[in-house]
Amino acid sequence: MRDQLIRAKAYLSFASAGSNSHLVKELRTQIKEVERAVGEATKDSDLSRSASQKMKSMEVSLAKASHVFPDCSAMATKLRAMAYNAEEQVRTQKNQESYLVQLAGRTTPKGLHCLSMQLTAEYFFLQPEERQFPNEQKLHDPDLYHFAVFSDNVLACAVVVKSTIASAKEPEKIVFHVVTNSLNLPAISMWFLLNFPGKATIHVQSMENFDWLSTKYNSTLKEQKSHDPRYTSALNHLRFYLPDIFPALNKIVLFDHDVVVQGDLTGLWSVDMKGKVNAAVETCLESEASFRTMQMFMNFSDTFLAKRFDANVCTWAFGMNLFDLQEWRRQNLTMLYRNYLQLGLKSPLWKAGSLPLGWITFYNQTVALDKRWHVLGLGYHSGLVQGDIEHAAVIHYDGIMKPWLEIGIAKYKGYWSKHVQYDHPYLQKCNIHE
Numbered sequence: 001m002r003d004q005l006i007r008a009k010a011y012l013s014f015a016s017a018g019s020n021s022h023l024v025k026e027l028r029t030q031i032k033e034v035e036r037a038v039g040e041a042t043k044d045s046d047l048s049r050s051a052s053q054k055m056k057s058m059e060v061s062l063a064k065a066s067h068v069f070p071d072c073s074a075m076a077t078k079l080r081a082m083a084y085n086a087e088e089q090v091r092t093q094k095n096q097e098s099y100l101v102q103l104a105g106r107t108t109p110k111g112l113h114c115l116s117m118q119l120t121a122e123y124f125f126l127q128p129e130e131r132q133f134p135n136e137q138k139l140h141d142p143d144l145y146h147f148a149v150f151s152d153n154v155l156a157c158a159v160v161v162k163s164t165i166a167s168a169k170e171p172e173k174i175v176f177h178v179v180t181n182s183l184n185l186p187a188i189s190m191w192f193l194l195n196f197p198g199k200a201t202i203h204v205q206s207m208e209n210f211d212w213l214s215t216k217y218n219s220t221l222k223e224q225k226s227h228d229p230r231y232t233s234a235l236n237h238l239r240f241y242l243p244d245i246f247p248a249l250n251k252i253v254l255f256d257h258d259v260v261v262q263g264d265l266t267g268l269w270s271v272d273m274k275g276k277v278n279a280a281v282e283t284c285l286e287s288e289a290s291f292r293t294m295q296m297f298m299n300f301s302d303t304f305l306a307k308r309f310d311a312n313v314c315t316w317a318f319g320m321n322l323f324d325l326q327e328w329r330r331q332n333l334t335m336l337y338r339n340y341l342q343l344g345l346k347s348p349l350w351k352a353g354s355l356p357l358g359w360i361t362f363y364n365q366t367v368a369l370d371k372r373w374h375v376l377g378l379g380y381h382s383g384l385v386q387g388d389i390e391h392a393a394v395i396h397y398d399g400i401m402k403p404w405l406e407i408g409i410a411k412y413k414g415y416w417s418k419h420v421q422y423d424h425p426y427l428q429k430c431n432i433h434e
Helices: 002-014 021-038 051-068 072-106 110-123 154-166 185-194 212-216 234-245 266-270 303-308 325-331 333-346 355-361 386-390 410-417 425-429
Strands: 145-150 174-180 201-206 251-255 259-261 278-280 320-324 366-368 394-396
Touching: 002 021, 002 051, 002 072, 021 051, 110 154, 110 185, 110 425, 145 154, 145 234, 154 174, 154 185, 154 259, 174 185, 174 234, 185 201, 212 234, 234 251, 234 325, 234 333, 234 355, 251 325, 320 325, 325 333, 333 355
Parallel strands: 145 174, 145 251, 174 201, 278 366
Antiparallel strands: 251 320, 259 394, 278 320
16 A cells, blocks of 8 residues: 555656646545555554555556556656655654764763752761761772772662672672762762662762872873763773772772673682783674674774784673783783873774773783673663573673663663662652653
């Protein structure tokens, strides 16, 4: 029936003003009738009983039109033009959709903004001594299990911390370090003061207090070139300064704030690092949604990259990484990152973001983790195997469809939302719900 509509509209376009007025009127009537019958139908079973009769009536009208306008070449030309116009409209709509999705992915929902404001206001009512977290003596104990997340999103941090501790066999041995900026420090601190994570230890700090950034590296962390705040975020690049942020620690697991922990992670501390710095899941299998190659992000036509790096080397993911900070310090990889960063500012060696910089900074310094430690793709791929998700120690909503956004993939949201306290007074006041 939709094919009939296309032919009918093509015939209409051939009719000159005042000619064949009876046929023109008949075609227009039939077009309205068929469009009404088709409606939103996507398969034959969706059509009404009268659709068949309307289809037959349209066919009679089309037969009349074919006698009045017998020029096949003109019809073919018109159909090609209509097809081209339709393709252009589809392309334009896809571009608009992509832009709107990208925009939605960068926008803070009203509810999250409200939550931050409510918590911030509450925080400033506290006395200085009321703003302190307990167990400060554990913050620098290298024999405990230390985790970190760098984020400006209070709800995302809450889920990462809560899911990690809920999945731990020995929560009293867990120390969680949250690093944010000065704007969000009050809100995130207040959340954890109100919702202290049981037996675990929590520490919240602001990156603006890292005086060593300017004295040691002469850096403000605002040197990246991109219009996308996900890439220029200082918190995103702060990961390359881990040994300086945690000078007393030997190992640490670093999370992105869009992960959910589903299993005990203390087994990571038993991974044989083989003298290397980073442990991560690999992303070099073409059959997997997480597939990435160096060439996708890096300009290997540049001789600097071509001489130093193998374009076909297996890539790996950020999101859940174990770092050996002692080995990192020994090899002075932060300074290596700084050198690469400066080179990238002078010429377009790679796309914006911390991932390509990570690949070259930790080149030949990464050991592969079993895939079950970290499953990616929940923020952009709707066809992941459910069993892989269910059995993963960490699931990662990488991509722009975050679970706290309306554009998040609905069937994956439950893994995240079950760690959100939707009955919390502040969440209810800010209209944050599933």
